[in-house]
Structure formats: structure tokens, C-alpha cells
Amino acid sequence: MTRPPATGEIESPRPLQAANGEVNLSGWCLCDGIAPRAIRMVTAAGTIDGTIGQPRPDLALPPGAPAGARNCGFSIRGHLPPGVHAARFEAQASDGSWHAFRSHTIRAGASGLAVEIESPDPHRPATTRQHVSGWALHPAAAITGLSIRYGHCEIPCDAGRAREDVPRRFPAAPDAARSGFQSRTILGAGAGLLRVRARLADGRAVVARTPLQVAILSDENHRAGFRFSGAPLRLPRLRPPDLPPPDRADRPQRVLFVLPGSFAANNALHVAALANELCAAGHDCAVAVPHDPGTISHHDRPRFRGLTHAAVRADGAFADGQAPDIIHAWTPRENVRQLALALRARHGEARLVVHLEDNENHLLAQALGCSTARLADMTEKVLDDAVSADLSHPRRAADFLAAADGVTVIVDRLREFVPKGKPCRTLWPAADARCFGPLPLPAEFRGLLDRVAGGTVLFYHGNVHAANAAEMRELYAAVARLNESGQPTTLLRTGLDQVDFLGPFAARAEPHVIALGQILRHRHLPALMALADIFVQPGLPDEFNHYRFPSKLPEFFALGRPVVLPRANLGEHVRHGIDAYVLERADAAGITAAVTELRRDPALRERLGRGAAAFAQERFSWRRSASELASFYGSLAASRP
């Protein structure tokens, strides 16, 4: 084979990269056995000339090589626009001809904002107030606005100043000749690394870091001694526990959960947690929602497949059209019931399980504005017209439960709705152990939050809707009363208000409430909950609360704070004064009295906090619930005729 006239190597790390478009390569090259006259890198974006002649005593040259061959080291510096470029490296022979000796790809960074600070000296801390000047250039887009940032400060800059040197460095950039800038004002008090932020003509904003450390201690607005560089306050987050994987299932099953609402709903948290645990144990789970399948992004690393009711109807829920072993209808609500029955008709072998989590008749009565007793008197026609897809039809739901192979309930009292002899399992919800756990009170942050020393913070997360509006009003009333009685109390609220539950009372309560709106990602709640001293679940022992299990309760207990709750649902299982503060009626008066006592008795607060954490540890576990659910599924499959 013929011997090429030029040989050499690019010694920069492979694959070749140009961070922020800045090319900085080195290597060696011999042309006809001696150092070439010149070196260059040729790309479609242009040619960058290199510098040849650096001594390379480390290279093993053939014996008798001319002395000039030793100076064959080179470097190439320049700028490339963002993208991946095919680069050809060429050497110039003594007769002037160019010969390629290597070809590589080179990746140029996307930021592309090239910045240089010239004044003050960027390599020494800036401690005096002065203008900042230099140049800033984006090779691919025109800069329409420029500012410098450091610490909490941002200072706009006058850009477009003439520069003669920059075009030589960026010959392909049309704006290089007017890339100079200067800050409009001198540096103000603040501390931090200086960044340059450019707004580009295409609408993008790009930021480039500089080495300049600003440390201006005072100005006309800040006295000396102000801490600009203090560590920012942060809310605590739980370090995810290193949980061992669950035991693998002997007989993996395909489980389809059918939900009545989107993945943003509370019951989706339950289903997601169970499905994740089942998947971890080797089962295959899919969860179908009637709308907004994109809300699955609210869940942290789901292991299950999320899809819509329509998709399940059309294509099935599992790969290759495989039938589910279990169809778990999460509530007997109409949209769930209809899909579950259709799927069961299609997959005769599948077991149908219905989950009950509420007194559905009470919810329907609330929605229709009548009593539950009145529902029994309604004709079929009236009910058909009145019951929407997201509510449960009293008679059809009963038939649905009768047709089910098994039923799961969130609290034992819901067994009243389960047909006699029907296999039934109680599944308590739990808290996601990856993010809910005992968290310390962020005292410093609370110090900023509290209006007066010794204030109390209550926390409640969840929406306010027709079914819980009355009890939420009691909570707000309790907060108002506490403040009116000289006990500074703040209620931190997340969630949406779907009904106006305060009315004229709002003026009294709202100054003491910090409404944070809906926190989309449930995993962010624990850090906010850590700000609370006490958790309160308002409510009365009534036909609504006896048949539900507020999903926030396991999360309250997991945080290790005193929990105030009514003697209903979970309140019937905890010990007053040990696990929680149990009220016969968690109304405004009861809550006020409980919070007052807890405020006065730090030992009680401490004891109830420990008790809550211990109760959570002992009684709430999605892994255990999922294991029990899997065994329930197994028993149903075994009972198949």
C-alpha cells in the first residue's frame, strides 16, 4: 500500500469535543518525515489554523530522522458553531501542498455563548464597586439583551459595543464586531460567581459562567455586615431508605386496575403504590384511567403501565393481547363498572375484584343534594338520569358487587356493603416509604415563617369538595379561634378548593392560612409537612367518615408529629394519648381544645409524635398491603371452577 505523505495523531481525549464551541486540540504530525510547515483543521463550518513547532521529545522517531522532526507538536484553537462536525486535519508539506493525515468528528457544545470579562480582572475577587465590561458573543444568534448576575443581583448591560479583536477569533460570527458590553451600573452589594445572561433573537436565553467572583459587602442599600454568602435555607427531604426487594411471586399474575379518575386523584396514589409493589414482586400491572393519562408523571418512577379506559377497550391492557388474570375495579362507579364488566365479558377467565373506599351512597346523595334514605325511593329512570359516570349507581353497584369474585375494602365498616359469603379483604392505605418518614422540624425556616415566636403550624393537604366542606370549615374555624384566643396558629394548606366552603367566614380565617395551591408531585409534600407542629384531620363520626380512610392519615403519622383526628375510621384503631389525639368530634371546638392542650404540653407533643411514628412503622406498609393483596388474588385464582 502506498505510504501517505503526512502522518500524525490528535491526542486530545476522544471523542473530540469543543465545550461551548471552543476548540482546543493538540497532537503531532510529520510530513515527508519532518515537521510540516503549517497545520489546519477543515470542517464544513470553516477552517481553523493551528500552531506547529512544539517540541515532542517523547515521540519515538525512526533512526536518522532530521532534527526538525522533533518539533512536530501542534495545537489548534478556535471556535465552532454548535453541532457535530466532520473535521479533516491537514498538514502543509515543504512544497506548499496540503495533505490530510487524520479525520475525526468533533462535537461543539450547544450553549455557544462565548464571554470574556476584561474589567475588573476576572481572576481576582471584585471587592470594589465598578462597571463590568468585556465581550459576549453567540456565534449562531444575535444577542438582543444582556445582563450580568451574581448572588441575588442582576444588572442590565449595554451591549453592541465595537470590538476589533473578536472578529479575528470568530471570523464566521457576523456580530463579532459589535460584541462588546458594559454594565449599566456599577456593581452593587452582593456575592457570588458572576454569570452573563443573554437573550437571543430566537427567544432563547443562554447563560455563561465567568471566573469572576463578586464580593461587594455594602452599598447604599445594604449596610456592612449583611450576610450575602450565607447558605440558603432548605426544607428537609427524606433520604430514601434502602429497602430490600420484595419476595418474588411464585405465580405472577397480570393485574389490571381500573380507576374512576386520573392519576392525580388520591386513590391513584393507593393504586400506584400497590401496583409498584406488585410489579416489584414480579406481577405485571396496568392501570387504566378515564382521562388525563399524562398525570402519571405526578408519580415517582411508576413500574406499572398507565393507559386510558378507551385504550384498554380497543387494544387490551397487556402485551400481545394477553388477558388479565385479575380485573380490579377501583370503586363501583359507573365508568369503572362499565369497563370492568365489558372486560370480564371479553376475558371470561379473569377474576373480577371490586374495591370500596367510600360510602358511595353518601357521596351520591351529597352530589344530588338529598339524603341517602331518599336514594332508595328514587325510580330507576331518575337514578339513570342523575348518576354521572364518576358516581356510583346504587342498584347497579349492588349487582356489580354481587357479580364480583372478591371485594377489597379500605375500612372494615365497608363490609356492610359486601354481599354475604363474598371473599373480602381489608386493605389499609400507607405512606410512600421512599419519601414519607420522620423529618425534623426545620427550625431556622420556621423562624422566618412564624410571625411571632411560639407560633403553631398546622398542615392539611387535600382538596375541599362537597363531601368534606363542612369539616374543613370546622378546621378553619378552629384556626381562627386559636388566633383570636391569643394562640398564634397558622394553617398550611395545599390542594384546591372545589367549593366555596368559607363564605363570609373567610375574612376571619384567611389571614392565618397560607394556601399553597395544588402540589403536583406528592413526593414534595413531606418537606412542607415537616414545617408543621401538629396534623389535624377534621371530621365527625358520621356516615361519611365511618366508611372512609383519609389517605393523608398514614402520611401524617409517618412524619412523626402529633395527629389530631376524630373517632372514626382510623380513629377507632389508635390509642388516644399514645398513638394520636383522638377526639369524639373533630369539630372547631374539639380541634381548638386539642391544639391548645398540645401547645401547652410539650411532653404530650413529644410523646404523640413518637407514638405516631411508631404506629406508622407498625401498621402502615404498602409492601405488606400488596403482599396481602397478591395472596388474595391467588386465593381467588385457586377458587376458579
Next chain:
Amino acid sequence: MTPDPAEPADLVQKLRQQMILAQVRIMELEDERDELAPRAAELEKLLGAAQELADRKIDEAAHLERVRADLQAQFEHMRHMQHVTNEALNATRDQLARTERALQSAEARNAGHEKVQEGLLIQLGHAQDELLRSAAALRAAQAEAAARGERIAQLDAEQRAMKASRSWRWTAWLRSIERGLRGPRT
């Protein structure tokens, strides 16, 4: 985080709300960073692998280009050799054509000689006939000579018998006188 939860009228209350929401935003950004970081690392790895692959392909292409150039040179050499061979072949063909023409000319000349050859052949035939006849005469002469030879041998035998007889020996003295009388032979 919803973009705009109910705004408190009280500025301090608003500040407290915003302070907490800023923490939520920080957590959201941290989550996004944590979600994006492995994806970015994966993409970086993928891009690096793609770039390395492209570099290998570029190296292969350069190698193939050198091979192609070598093959091209060999091809040119072969073409030259083919040309030279063709030239030689053409010269040989010309030579052959000339030889063929000479041969045809010689053949034409040969055609005139054939008649002479036929005459000669006839004469040769006659000569052969004569030869056959001579051979037959020779064989007859040889037979006669043989017969005569036998007769000579017979006579010779008879003579030797005669000369061996007692009568011949007894009469030897007479023949000697006779030879003396006749004188020496000439």
C-alpha cells in the same frame, strides 16, 4: 405546584407563601435535574459512542480510500500491460497474416508443380513396373542360378566321389603323363 394559588392580601402573608412555594419550586427543579441528569449522561454516552463509531468509520473510509487508490494504481498498471500486450498481439497478428499470405503464395506455386509431379509419378509407376519385372526376372535368374548351383554341387560331389574312387587314384599316373604331354597351361 399550581402557578397561582390564592394570593393573600397581606404582604407578610404573601412573603411567607412565596417563601414556601420557592422551596417547592427548588424541589421541582431538583427533581427535574435528577431526572434529567441520568438522561443527559445517557445521551452523552450515546453521542460519544456514535461519535466513536463515526470516527471508526472515517478511519475505515480513509483506509478504503488508500486501498482504492492502490487498486486504482494497479488497475492503471494492468491497463498499461494490457496495452503493451495488445500491441504485441497486433504485431503478431500482422506477422501471422503475412505468413499466411506467403503460404498462400507458396501453395499457388505448388499447384504448377503438381503436373510435373504426376508425370514423374507415371514414370515412377512405369519404373516400378519395370522394377517388378526385373525383380521377377531376377527371381527367375536366381532360381536358375540356384538350380545350376545345385547341379554344380551335384557335379562337384560327383567329381569328389570320382576323385575319391580307387580307379581315379589308380589312374593318376596316366593323367600326370597326359598333363606333361600337354605342356604347362597358359
